[in-house]
Amino acid sequence: MSDGTTGREDGTTEHENGTTEREHVRVAVIGSGFGGLGAAVRLRREGITDFVVLERADSVGGTWRDNSYPGCACDVPSHLYSFSFAPNPDWPRTFSGQEHIRAYLEYVADVFRLRPHLRFNSEVKMMTWDAEQLRWEIETSGGFLTADVVVSATGPLSDPKVPDIPGIDTFPGKVFHSARWDHDYDLRGKRVAMIGTGASAIQIVPSIQPEAARLTLFQRTPPWVMPRVDRAISGAERWLHRQLPFTAKMRRGLLWGIREVQVHAFTKRPDELGMVEKLARRNIARAIKDPALRAKLTPDYRIGCKRILLSSAYYPALAQPNVDVVASGLSEVRGSTLVAADGSEAEVDAIVFGTGFHVTDMPIADRVVGADGRTLAESWKEGMKSLRGATAVNFPNWMTIIGPNTGLGTSSMILMIESQLNYMVDYMRQLDVLGGRVALAPRPGAVDAWNDRVQERMKRTVWNTGGCTSWYLDANGRNTTIWPGTTAEFRSNTRRVDLGEYEVLRAPRPRTENPAEKLEAGA
Ligand code: NAP
Secondary structure (H helix, E strand, C coil): CCCCEEECCCCEEEECCCCEEEEEEEEEEECCCHHHHHHHHHHHHCCCCCEEEECCCCCCCCHHHHCCCCCCECCCCCCCCCCCCCCCCCCCECCCEHHHHHHHHHHHHHHCCCHHHEECCCCEEEEEEECCCCEEEEEECCEEEEEEEEEECCCCCCCECCCCCCCHHHCCCEEEEHHHCCCCCCCCCCEEEEECCCHHHHHHHHHHCCCCCEEEEECCCCCCEECCCCCECCHHHHHHHHHCHHHHHHHHHHHHHHHHHHHHHHHCCHHHHHHHHHHHHHHHHHHCCCHHHHHHHCCCCCCCCCCCEECCCHHHHHCCCCEEEECCCEEEEECCEEEECCCCEEECCEEEECCCECCCCCHHHHHEECCCCCEHHHHCCCCCCCECCCEECCEEEEEECCCCCCECCCCCHHHHHHHHHHHHHHHHHHHHHHCCCEEEEECHHHHHHHHHHHHHHHCCCHHHHCCCCCCCECCCCCECCECCCCHHHHHHHCCCCCHHHEEEEECCCCCCCCHHHHHHCCC
């Protein structure tokens, strides 16, 4: 460099006089999925350009980059599953496939000029709060940096969960998780075991069933599955949305409104969902003629307790002669023999785990060390807990996008992400107004009050009363993932940062130089 400094690969800058200094940014965003890219757009719109987006992979997209399994698609309509500030009049189908959503996120990165902020291959290894300097020290696989504020947008569905099955090491064939699909492995003519019956598995099963010689589905709990009415969006509709953007807005508004009125049944009157169960039972009966198979596939808990799945192809695929449904979880592997908890066995060449993600025990929590020297995972040992889904006690100037109790059972997560981005923007404004080297630390009382309210409301919801276990509940049985209200309500709860809920931390003023000390030191 011509200014007498040298930029080094680990993020430090070496000066001519031999001293080194770390790169410092105002905001470090972690993750470049919907949450991270959304944060980047909103920061730029606020006029904040001194930020980086740290991404462990080599491209944007988050969960929509990592999940490329056959049949991967979104079960929320495209016009609702996109940013309000980046409408896409050209969605080709009512429900988008993974490749369309991934392309959309690449487009967002380009159009909003986010590329200069992106740091690929930069996995966060550790983040530690520096209480003296009031900033985060961040170690990544690409180097070190410090940041005033961290926006953690790692997402709840980013780290695959594979159950610890005894004997799995003895399996001689191919094994992979739905979110780490091995596209080089040819399933044609193979005996394949699909483990799990969640949203991923029900999309994979109909996509691989025609290829596999035999498909054995290990179903621990049957899901409720409703038909998915997917169709191509016509050229005329797209033209209309391009020419008259308010028509796309109206479409989005309608999709949002329909889901918003459904919330009441999920959160306050789960019995009303009995009517939906009738439709779902009819959906099973339409495709499954064998009464024994129908019995296996019919859930015994209230619909909505687990995520309601949408597919018109799942049951027809299960009715095919090359498919076996084992109504029991995988409990052991003995060489190429898979053994279910009920003792039934299957010989297979490949195992596909559709067993979900580390949601309530997200690995990033082990890598964040707060003001009291404990990790976020240690602080959340009794369950995830934050203020308005964003900030946590002892973690000043650190916030999550899709934090605790911000998930949805019924609508588009992009709506919740945008609410959290509103909160993030107001947080940055508050820091500006306070001025100087300053940080905000949520007060324990405010965090408890928020969580008590959320948990009180949770008691009546279908997720807690519906008679199932799901990934919405943590190891202690607490629902720390779902928001028990409408998206509109969450929006109004996150519009502004209430400074009364925070302690304002200020860095000690640098000591004024004492000439006497200087003399003593022999200067
Ligand atoms: P998931 O919903 O957590 O499902 C995991 C499945 O694995 C469950 O059926 C579980 O059974 C089963 N399982 C775990 N251990 C097992 C064992 N030993 N034997 C047999 N089965 C076992 O995971 P996911 O399907 O990947 O979906 C996760 C989330 O991703 C979804 O809820 C959704 O939010 C999102 N997703 C969305 C879409 C979309 O269209 N937007 C598509 C895919 C995924 P139990 O039910 O008994 O626990």
